[in-house]
Every structure is written in structure tokens, then in C-alpha cells.
Amino acid sequence: MKIVLKHALKVLLLSAVVLSALISGRFFFMSGQLYSSQAEPRYSFKSVARDLFDEASQNYEKSYSSEISIIKNLVSQLFSIPVIPSQIERVEKLSRFCAPAGPSREAGTEIACFASVLDILSEARDAAPDLSGRVRIVENRAVFYINNETPSVSGRLLETGQLTGKSAAGPEQKKYAVPLYFRKNKDEWFLDSDYMFRITGGRTGHLYQDAETFILAEQLWLLSQYKEFSGFDFLLEGDFPAGLNSPSAANTSKSQMERHLKGPALDFYMCLLEFKAGRYKQSYSHISACRALSGENFIVETVFNMILSQRKFGRLIDEKYVQNYRKDPYNYLALMVIGEYYNLNFAFDLSASAFGLASKLNRYLTPHYHVVYANTLENLKNYKAAGDELSKCSSYGPEFYYTRYLAGKKYILAGEDKKAAAEFETVISSLNFAETKREVARWLMEHHLKNGNLPSYYRYRREYYKSFFNSPMFIGLMMVFWFGYMLRKTLARYLMIPFLKALAYFYKNERLCGKIFDAYCNFADGESGVRFYESYIKSVSRQDRPGVFERSSLKLGNYLLSVYRPEEAKKIFAGLLAFRPDCSEALLGLGMAEYDLKNIDIAIEYFMSGIETEHDNHLFYYYAGICNMLKGLKKEAIELIMISYKINSSFEPALNLCNNYLLSNNMITELVAFYDDLFVLGDLNENYVQNYLKLNTCRMDASRILKMTGVYDKIKAARPETYMHMALANRELELFEDASILICRSILLSGGYARLSGLKSPRLLEFAALNLPRYKNLQSFNHELLELGITFRRMGQDAKAEKIFKRIIKRSPDYAYANYMLNNFNRSIELMAAEISESNYPWNNASIVEAIYHCLKETNNPQRLERYREWGIHYARSISNEFGIFSYRYLKYIPKERFLKIISDRETEIKINS
Numbered sequence: 001m002k003i004v005l006k007h008a009l010k011v012l013l014l015s016a017v018v019l020s021a022l023i024s025g026r027f028f029f030m031s032g033q034l035y036s037s038q039a040e041p042r043y044s045f046k047s048v049a050r051d052l053f054d055e056a057s058q059n060y061e062k063s064y065s066s067e068i069s070i071i072k073n074l075v076s077q078l079f080s081i082p083v084i085p086s087q088i089e090r091v092e093k094l095s096r097f098c099a100p101a102g103p104s105r106e107a108g109t110e111i112a113c114f115a116s117v118l119d120i121l122s123e124a125r126d127a128a129p130d131l132s133g134r135v136r137i138v139e140n141r142a143v144f145y146i147n148n149e150t151p152s153v154s155g156r157l158l159e160t161g162q163l164t165g166k167s168a169a170g171p172e173q174k175k176y177a178v179p180l181y182f183r184k185n186k187d188e189w190f191l192d193s194d195y196m197f198r199i200t201g202g203r204t205g206h207l208y209q210d211a212e213t214f215i216l217a218e219q220l221w222l223l224s225q226y227k228e229f230s231g232f233d234f235l236l237e238g239d240f241p242a243g244l245n246s247p248s249a250a251n252t253s254k255s256q257m258e259r260h261l262k263g264p265a266l267d268f269y270m271c272l273l274e275f276k277a278g279r280y281k282q283s284y285s286h287i288s289a290c291r292a293l294s295g296e297n298f299i300v301e302t303v304f305n306m307i308l309s310q311r312k313f314g315r316l317i318d319e320k321y322v323q324n325y326r327k328d329p330y331n332y333l334a335l336m337v338i339g340e341y342y343n344l345n346f347a348f349d350l351s352a353s354a355f356g357l358a359s360k361l362n363r364y365l366t367p368h369y370h371v372v373y374a375n376t377l378e379n380l381k382n383y384k385a386a387g388d389e390l391s392k393c394s395s396y397g398p399e400f401y402y403t404r405y406l407a408g409k410k411y412i413l414a415g416e417d418k419k420a421a422a423e424f425e426t427v428i429s430s431l432n433f434a435e436t437k438r439e440v441a442r443w444l445m446e447h448h449l450k451n452g453n454l455p456s457y458y459r460y461r462r463e464y465y466k467s468f469f470n471s472p473m474f475i476g477l478m479m480v481f482w483f484g485y486m487l488r489k490t491l492a493r494y495l496m497i498p499f500l501k502a503l504a505y506f507y508k509n510e511r512l513c514g515k516i517f518d519a520y521c522n523f524a525d526g527e528s529g530v531r532f533y534e535s536y537i538k539s540v541s542r543q544d545r546p547g548v549f550e551r552s553s554l555k556l557g558n559y560l561l562s563v564y565r566p567e568e569a570k571k572i573f574a575g576l577l578a579f580r581p582d583c584s585e586a587l588l589g590l591g592m593a594e595y596d597l598k599n600i601d602i603a604i605e606y607f608m609s610g611i612e613t614e615h616d617n618h619l620f621y622y623y624a625g626i627c628n629m630l631k632g633l634k635k636e637a638i639e640l641i642m643i644s645y646k647i648n649s650s651f652e653p654a655l656n657l658c659n660n661y662l663l664s665n666n667m668i669t670e671l672v673a674f675y676d677d678l679f680v681l682g683d684l685n686e687n688y689v690q691n692y693l694k695l696n697t698c699r700m701d702a703s704r705i706l707k708m709t710g711v712y713d714k715i716k717a718a719r720p721e722t723y724m725h726m727a728l729a730n731r732e733l734e735l736f737e738d739a740s741i742l743i744c745r746s747i748l749l750s751g752g753y754a755r756l757s758g759l760k761s762p763r764l765l766e767f768a769a770l771n772l773p774r775y776k777n778l779q780s781f782n783h784e785l786l787e788l789g790i791t792f793r794r795m796g797q798d799a800k801a802e803k804i805f806k807r808i809i810k811r812s813p814d815y816a817y818a819n820y821m822l823n824n825f826n827r828s829i830e831l832m833a834a835e836i837s838e839s840n841y842p843w844n845n846a847s848i849v850e851a852i853y854h855c856l857k858e859t860n861n862p863q864r865l866e867r868y869r870e871w872g873i874h875y876a877r878s879i880s881n882e883f884g885i886f887s888y889r890y891l892k893y894i895p896k897e898r899f900l901k902i903i904s905d906r907e908t909e910i911k912i913n914s
Contacts, residue, residue: 071182145330213276223297267290287307315344384416387410537553603623679692705732750777756768793821843883
């Protein structure tokens with residue numbers, strides 16, 4: 001049975017091989033046939049006249065000659081308006097030629113509308129004083145396009161030698177030029193001033209955005225005359241350029257637009273929004289649905305084919321679309337699409353004709369079509385014109401800088417070295433790829449050397465050599481160094497340490513042996529390093545080199561302590577102490593070793609001996625205090641730790657320990673006296689200032705706060721917390737302006753903007769603090785914003801305060817205190833209840849309870865109100881009478897007695913957050 005199965009499997013495999021060979025052979029022979037047929041272009045274009053576009057334009061001009069003459073006559077009269085000296089006469093005459101205002105025009109905007117239209121007319125009159133323009137008529141809509149056949153100013157200046165360098169290339173006009181739009185009303189043509197006013201008001205200043213937006217908005221305006229697209233009138237009466245410019249509009253607009261747009265109109269508008277957001281697949285789905293519902297509308301077909309080509313399927317455009325172009329020969333968007341279509345099908349002469357006519361109607365074809373047009377001209381060997389087209393792309397924004405490099409390449413092919421140099425000099429600083437930058441720098445070197453311009457030659461020679469640092473070779477070398485860095489421990493262990501040990505065998509130097517010990521500890525085996533260093537210490541003569549012996553013993557002992565080997569460290573320090581009985585470092589090391597071994601009594605003896613030996617060393621007092629604390633002698637312990645901080649005011653652990661101990665034991669008088677003593681001693685640091693201000697602000701001790709404010713300038717504050725405590729102290733003194741400035745500085749320091757925190761202008765400080773990018777620690781940033789908002793509310797600037805609280809909610813919807821400040825009481829109750837913790841100080845818990853209590857009163861919740869009243873009384877009783885409680889009702893600290901009155905409903909009612 002097994003043999004039969006084995007033979008059957010062989011037959012099956014052999015059959016599969018033969019079958020696959022037959023199939024692959026069939027496709028191989030078919031591929032030759034397919035290849036020969038595919039060599040032919042999809043369309044021969046034999047039926048397309050070479051003068052298609054001129055013929056279509058001439059037929060169109062004949063068909064609409066009467067309408068065109070009417071509109072040109074109207075344009076002539078409009079061009080005469082800007083030269084009228086009287087402003088009132090200008091407005092009156094213009095109003096006679098404008099279409100009646102729509103019902104949505106806001107009151108008071110009529111003058112602004114006419115002023116905007118007059119500016120457009122002035123620009124158009126300067127550009128075409130002889131009415132050299134084209135009139136496009138689409139049923140009841142008409143557009144007057146000004147001819148753009150004149151060369152750019154920058155091109156003329158460059159040819160005359162008046163313009164070089166960075167300003168030489170690219171079109172000079174940075175603002176999108178608006179054509180004149182007309183609509184027919186009762187067989188009369190009127191200027192559509194409302195549309196022109198809104199389209200000019202929607203300029204962003206970014207030419208790429210404006211060019212795309214105005215092209216798409218024009219399609220909306222033309223389609224709005226048809227019944228199925230009548231909903232576009234609603235869009236055109238609003239701020240439609242802002243909707244088209246917003247990248248997130250497609251996500252939020254559909255549900256809103258469904259009330260006004262139906263069927264093909266909704267799909268067409270969503271198509272434009274998705275197209276502007278760069279989502280071409282979704283845009284194609286919408287335009288396909290619109291196309292199916294709208295019949296054979298040529299404008300819809302044009303947008304459909306535009307998106308088809310943007311999705312890299314331009315070869316699928318039907319040639320019948322080109323034939324339909326004859327109906328609307330001045331549709332520059334259709335000409336751009338047709339130009340790309342012929343470019344993809346290698347009919348470059350037809351493509352150039354289409355793009356040439358489109359560029360006369362609209363100078364700004366958008367970068368995509370400028371590049372396609374340049375490719376067409378390059379294939380026709382017209383390199384200079386191709387370079388001109390690529391150069392235009394740079395005016396759309398800095399992101400199109402690379403087209404300057406391509407333009408320079410085309411100018412070189414055309415023999416226009418001067419123009420190529422201008423483009424290359426502009427773009428070289430923006431090029432990131434090393435090979436490209438080196439190519440440009442080398443060409444500029446040779447060009448300037450040939451022309452005898454030595455300063456420019458040396459400058460670009462320097463750029464040429466600098467480009468090597470960004471080259472793959474340089475990056476490869478950096479990777480080798482990085483690889484060596486990653487293997488540094490291995491290299492140190494097997495190469496550096498043996499070499500240094502061999503060197504130390506002949507030359508025993510303290511510094512060399514110390515480096516070997518450090519290398520062992522950092523890169524190799526610490527135990528081997530200890531053995532090596534012990535042998536070195538034994539070899540050192542104590543009589544001849546006592547300093548070397550002492551320093552080396554301390555280094556070894558401290559290392560043993562750091563790796564928690566106290567027994568061995570104790571032997572080293574004991575030997576050193578026997579050698580020099582007054583060695584304070586040895587006493588400190590012995591004390592630390594005994595402390596690690598839990599021999600507290602012996603450790604205290606060493607620390608006290610150290611105090612007698614070196615009474616200025618704060619560490620002896622500190623560790624002696626710690627040991628006494630462990631023994632339960634807290635009073636003696638805290639006194640020693642206080643002395644430690646008085647000796648060294650930069651030793652923050654001592655200050656924090658004293659502060660926390662005295663606060664937790666309610667020893668407020670002792671803590672105040674301690675801080676007063678330190679204030680008298682001077683040498684104040686930031687940690688001391690923070691604790692001092694926090695304490696006396698809670699105590700509402702205005703005299704001590706004022707004393708500290710007098711030394712603010714002497715303290716070199718660098719921490720945001722220090723500025724925050726200074727601000728809160730100033731706010732309690734009702735110095736609100738100073739408080740807001742200090743909070744803004746705290747915000748800037750938290751965000752890493754130390755230089756900006758030194759700004760002198762309060763307005764600039766506030767602007768920088770509220771408008772710079774987001775910060776890493778969002779919770780800290782929210783707290784700083786909350787304090788700034790409270791300060792503004794204390795100043796009476798409620799609008800500013802509310803704006804800040806809303807900003808907090810936008811980033812952190814669950815931030816309890818911002819919800820409270822915005823009177824969102826139900827939400828505040830739940831969020832603030834979670835803030836109460838036994839780890840908080842009782843005055844902080846009491847403050848939160850007071851806020852919850854007010855929220856419960858506002859929401860009329862008597863059961864929970866009684867419970868929180870008991871909690872408030874409980875927390876208040878555990879607070880010293882010297883301490884105040886921050887009231888979210890008054891937004892300042894209040895005495896304990898007043899808090900009890902509030903929590904017991906014995907105070908006159910006052911509106912919350914007023």
C-alpha cells in the first residue's frame with residue numbers, strides 16, 4: 001500500500017510540473033504578441049487636429065460674440081471707475097454695475113465689499129489696460145480672465161543684469177490675482193461683487209493654498225446656477241474659502257452640509273474637501289457618485305478627470321472628454337487636465353498647446369501642473385521654457401524648493417548659465433541630499449571661476465567640501481565610531497586595561513593607577529579592580545608618600561561603600577585612621593560603614609568624633625541626626641540636622657527633612673524660628689525660598705512674605721517652582737500684576753524657554769506663555785494655567801480667566817479645579833472627591849472639602865452636604881490655629897475660624913467664583 005501511494009505521489013508531482021511548464025510557455029509566447037501590440041500608443045490621435053485649441057476658441061468667439069462684446073464693454077466701464085477722484089462717485093457708479101446684495105450679506109460690510117472690488121479692478125486695469133483678456137461664458141455665469149502672456153518682472157530684470165541671487169528666480173507676484181466674475185440677471189450682466197469680496201477675503205497668504213482653493217471655489221460658483229447644485233448658493237454666501245482651506249473640514253462638514261446639500265451637490269462638495277485634505281481615494285469615490293447623478297455636466301467631468309490623473313490613472317481618461325472640451329474652450333482646469341492627458345500619451349505638441357492656453361488664462365496652474373507642463377516642454381527640447389515653468393513652483397511656498405534645482409538643470413541644457421546660477425544659488429542652502437548639494441556647489445564653483453568671481457568661487461568651494469560631511473562615506477565612518485562606542489566596555493576590558501597595566505608595571509603613578517581602577521569599575525570586573533588597587537596601596541610608602549596613601553585609601557573605601565561592602569570598607573578606613581588619627585574623611589567613612597551594618601550606637605560615636613575633629617563638615621551633623629532619629633531621640637536629631645543645613649545651605653536633604661518633620665508634628669513655631677534663623681544667616685537658595693514662602697503664605701504672615709520679596713532680585717532663580725511660589729505669595733499681598741508676570745515666567749521655564757522668561761514686557765511674557773508649543777508635563781502646565789486664571793479673576797479680568805480655564809478643559813477635560821472655576825459643579829464634585837487623600841496635608845484636604853461643599857450647595861444635595869461638613873470640621877481641627885486654608889470661594893487664604901463659619905453656614909451667602 002505504501003509503494004502504491006509513493007508512486008501516485010510521484011505521478012501527481014510530475015503532472016504538476018508538466019502542466020506549469022505548458023502554462024508558462026503559453027504565456028511566454030503570448031507575451032511577445034502582447035508586447036508588439038502594446039508598443040502602439042493607446043490612441044493614435046490622428047483624428048485630433050493640430051490646431052484643435054485655436055479652432056475651438058475661434059468657434060466659441062463667433063458663437064458668443066454678442067455676449068462677449070457686452071461683457072468687454074462692461075469691463076471697460078468698470079476699468080474707468082478706479083480713476084474717478086471722488087470716492088462717493090466711485091462707490092455709486094460701481095454699485096450700478098454690481099449684482100444685488102444677497103440676504104446673507106452682513107450689515108456694514110457693503111463699503112468693505114466695494115473697496116475690495118475696487119482694488120481688484122485697479123489690479124486688473126494695470127495688468128490689462130487694453131482689455132486683452134478672454135471671456136468665458138457658462139450659461140448665466142461669465143468670467144473675464146486677464147491675459148498672462150507678458151514675461152515676469154524677475155525674468156526681465158535677470159536678463160538685463162539687474163537681479164541676481166536669491167530674488168532672481170520665480171514669479172514676482174505672491175498674491176493670487178482674482179479674475180472678474182459676472183452673473184446674468186434678467187438678461188443683464190452684473191459684476192458678482194459678493195463672491196469676489198468673499199474669495200479675496202479668504203486669502204491665506206500661502207499661494208499654494210490660495211491657488212487650489214480659488215480654482216475649486218470657481219467650480220462651485222459655476223455649478224451653483226444648475227438646479228441640482230443650487231445648494232451651493234448657501235455655501236457661497238458664507239466663509240467658503242476657510243472651509244476649503246481647513247484640512248479637517250472633511251471630517252466635520254458632512255453632517256452639517258446634509259441639511260443644505262443633497263444628492264450630487266453633497267458628493268461634489270465632499271469631493272473637494274477630501275481633495276484638499278490629500279485623500280484622493282475618498283475624493284474619487286465622491287466624484288464618481290456625483291458624476292453618476294449629474295448626467296454629463298462638463299465641469300463635473302473635468303473635476304473627475306483631474307482627480308483621476310492625481311491618482312496616477314491619467315491614461316484612463318476617455319478621449320471623448322477632449323472632444324467635449326469644444327463647448328467650453330476657456331475652461332483652464334479642463335485645459336490642464338487635457339494637457340496632462342496628452343503628456344501621458346506622448347502627444348507632447350498637443351499637451352504644450354493645452355498648457356499654453358491654460359497659462360494665458362491663469363498664471364498659477366498649481367505646482368503639479370507646472371511640473372507636468374515643464375516635462376512636456378523638456379520632451380519638445382524647449383529647455384528654457386521648461387526651466388521657467390519649474391521656477392514658478394518656488395513661489396507657491398518653501399516646500400517646493402527642489403523645483404529650483406530642476407529648473408537650474410533645464411537652464412544649463414538651454415545654455416542659460418546666468419539663470420541656472422541664480423536658481424542654484426537660491427536653492428543650495430535648502431538641499432539635504434549630499435550628492436545633489438555637491439553637484440550644485442561644483443557647478444557654481446566652475447561657473448564663478450570662469451567668470452572671474454573669486455569670492456563666490458571660494459564660498460561655493462567651501463559648500464562643496466562641507467557636503468562631504470553629509471555623504472554616505474562620512475555616515476559610514478560615524479557608524480564605525482558608533483560601533484566602537486557600543487563596544488567600549490569590551491575594548492576597554494581587553495585592550496585598554498591590559499595596556500595600562502603593562503604601563504603601570506614600569507611606571508607606578510597615582511593618576512595612572514587611579515585610571516586603571518576606574519576602568520575596572522566602569523568597564524570590567526570591579527572585584528579585579530579592588531584587588532589591583534589594594535596591591536597598589538600596599539606598595540605605596542606611607543612615610544615617603546603619605547598624601548598618595550591617604551587619597552588612594554579614601555578612593556577605595558568610598559567605592560566599597562558605594563557597592564555596599566561595608567565590612568571591607570571599614571577595614572580600609574580603620575587602617576587609614578590608624579595611620580592618621582585626625583583624618584575626618586576616615587571617621588565619616590567608618591561612621592557610614594557602621595550605619596550600613598546597623599550599628600547605630602557605634603556610628604553615632606564616629607560621627608560625634610568627626611564633629612569634634614572637623615566641626616565645619618555638615619555631613620557629620622546630618623548623619624548623626626539621622627542616627628539619633630533612628631534611636632528615637634527626635635529632638636536631638638532635628639537639632640543636629642538643623643545645624644547641618646545652617647553650615648551648608650545648599651544641602652537640600654537636611655532642609656526637606658526638617659521641614660517635613662516639624663510640619664508633621666505640628667511644630668509650627670519651631671519651624672518659623674528655624675527659617676528666621678536661616679534668613680538672618682543669608683546665603684539663601686531656591687529650595688529654602690520655596691519652603692519659606694509656602695509656609696508663610698499658608699500662615700498668612702504678610703510681614704515675613706514682604707521681607708522675602710525684598711530679596712527676590714538677589715536670588716538667582718532657575719526653577720519654575722520658585723517663580724510659582726513667589727507668584728502665589730505676591731497674589732496674597734494683592735500684587736496681582738507681579739504675580740501674573742512670575743507665573744508666566746514659571747510656565748516658560750517649565751516648557752524649556754529660559755531665554756524668553758527674561759522678557760521685560762508683561763504682554764510679551766503672557767503671549768509667549770500662552771501660545772508656545774505644548775509642554776511635556778501636562779499636569780504641571782495645567783496647575784500653572786489654573787493659578788494664572790485665578791490671578792486674572794482676582795484682578796477682575798474674568799474674560800481672560802475664563803479663556804484660560806476653557807483652555808485647560810480642552811486639553812484635560814477631567815481637571816477638577818478648572819471644572820469648578822467654570823461652574824461645572826456636578827462634574828467637579830466627583831473629580832474633587834478623588835483629590836482627597838490621607839497623604840495630603842490637612843489644610844489641602846480642607847480646601848478641597850470647602851470647594852466640594854459649595855458645589856453640593858449649588859446642586860442641592862443635603863445628604864452629602866452634611867457628610868462633607870463633618871469632614872471639613874475634622875480636617876480643620878487637625879490644623880494649627882496659625883495656618884490658613886485656601887478658599888475656592890474667595891480665591892485666597894482665609895483664617896481657620898472663617899473656614900469653620902463657611903462650612904457651618906454661618907457666613908453671609910456670596911456667589912461662587914465672583
